Amino acid sequence: MIERVRRLEFDCYDEEEIRKKLLPLFDSLLLTSLEKKGGETLEILSRSIAEIIARKAQSDPEELGRALQPVISPAIKEEIADNRDQMIDVLYPILGGMIARYVTNAIRELLETIDRKIEERLSFQKIKRKIKARLSGVSETELLLEESFTARILSIFIVQRESGLLIAESNWGDTEIDDPQMVASMASAIKDFINDWIRETREVSEVQLVSYGTSSLYIESAGSVYLIAFLEREPDYEQRERINEFFAKLLKKYHTFFAKFDGDSQAEEIKEIERTINEFIAQINERVSQGEKTDSPVPVRVVLSILLLLILLPVGYRLYRDYRIHRLEEKVRQKTALEVKIDSEGDHWIVSGTVPDLRRYDELRSVLSQLLPRGYVERLNVPLYVLESFHGRLVESVRKNKEEVSTLKKDIRHLVAETVTDRKATERIRREIDRLRKSFDRLQNTLHTMQRQMEGQKAKLSRAERIAKIRSIVLERLSKAFGDDPRYHRKDGSFDFKNGGLFDEGKAVPKAQSLAELKKVFEKYITILLGDPEIRPYVRTIEIDGYTDSKGDKESNLRLSAARAKHVKSYLASLPLAKKLGADRILISRGMGSKDPVLIDGHEDAEASRRIKMVFHLDDRAILKSLQDTLK
């Protein structure tokens, strides 16, 4: 190329001609260098091109855009086709920002439009909205946005909560949901599924709104049922409130039916419920349609009516007040025959006029206090001569009152003096009563002590009497025990075994067959004497006396009888009861010989005479000592 330039022959030296010839050569040279990616050339060119583009972009960006567009557009298109993902990664930060800015601008414009509309329009709706915004704290703009998005209700289902069975349904216009039973059941299952999931994951109670596409499903549960409203959009707060209110009314009326619903689709209530739902849907959707119509400005007649009302209100009030005053004056005249003038100033009633005398004045005041119970300002005149006369009477009255007061004072003084005297006397009596009460208490104590002593003495005497009579007591007990037994002697309490066949002739040992009877009588005898703690201390001995028949000489009989008594005593002392009661220690024996033989018709019954006797002896010393101790 350089060679070609060297060999270049110039036909003329015209600058334009030379440029025309050289430029293609430069272009070719530049192209060759670029194709070879010559570092220096690229460096120089990139610097210049960047500078040129920057300059052009500043001076005429549109022209630069037009110039580059045919080149850049196909290139980008091709790049997107070849490397779609990479291009998205590259473009997203730029385009995302642009879209966001675009959307923000669009929303801002929308809000500005709404604000402008708010400012421009004077409507009841606006007043209502303003109040609502103030109360709820939500901006007026947001409320207007909500209003602009009020949704139509397409269908409402009432579904049994537990079973998911559809109880009632109603649709708007031509809207129809295919197989509503299946939809209700499936919605119920999905709702339960979501509720379970929500409960597991968050602290939210129940799903209430499900959106699909542009439509929404609003669910409200209560009691044994829940309501599903199918809406064309998401319902706003107010609309949800309306649906909830309707649902509450429905529940109130049909809660018993809902609770007892058993799947019977022919129930009468279902038709009623569906009719009610249909009316509600129509009412809501009608309201939505009306809401879409432009709010018309307040009609002129309404403004005029308000103005008229504002004017008429004070006039009406004035008329009413005058009428009332007139009525009051009339009543005063009727009751008192006095002409007074009644007027009002702010909240006060003012009564003015002239009263002929004080009696009438009192009458008037009484009537006025009844008619004007909340009070009034009095501007009444009474003639001077009446007042002077009144003054004279007043002075006289005061004088009389003073006298009365003086008299009363004297009376009071006298009463006070009497009261003081009485008080002293009362004090004296009280002291005397106290003294007497103390004496009485002392006497009462003494009396109690004496009573106690007397009771003690009485008890002692009673005890001593029983001790003194101990023998009689013993005999009485024995008599009671042995009764009419002929062997028992009531007089001395002895027991004579004279018919027992106790001993064989000349023998000292009792017959074996007679021992049982001996034992029986002896045990009964000692139980009375030694088993009673009252008698026991005074029993000195129990004596066993032995006897013989009259045969033989006196000496041998005496020995035989003593031996008989001793044998019996040994036998009786060996008995367990005798040992238990201590009888073995006080048993004694004595031989009586042939004394007191048993005679039948003047002849001795020798067998009966061979016998023993049993008798007790009391300890007189012990009795005496006990008596002394008791009476000490």
Added chain:
Amino acid sequence: MIRKKILLLGDFHVGKTSLIRRYVDNAFSDDYLTTIGVKISKKALTVDAMDYELLIWDIEGATPVKKIPTRYFAGAAGAILVADLTRPETIEGLSEHALRFHAVNPKSVCVRAYNKVDLIPEESRKEIELPPDTFLTSAKDNINVVRLFETLVRRIAS
């Protein structure tokens, strides 16, 4: 028309869904079964001159690691407990299903289906001991399917 909710319960892969598919008029997609654990189908029928519409809840089968979700049990008038005749453990498991079902619906009734009877030779079928209200069923050969559902409806009605 009396509408009733009934359940199909049983272990995994005992043939509950096949029984329903054989029987019903209309059903949602099977996808729901795997998504939320239940699929609902509908069947209209007349039993003893009374019209019924059954909403049949096919509840996802239990596996060793996953219990049946009881959230769907409430309000069911009856249940069909399904077992696979070729897997004895699924028959044993029916008692637990019945227990769980009655815990939620104490007054409701159950019938049992020993399913897949087509896999058992005919001569052996007579030897199978059947508790009361239990049927040998086959969704494949349509054995006792209608009878199963109608019996449940009769039990509910009585």
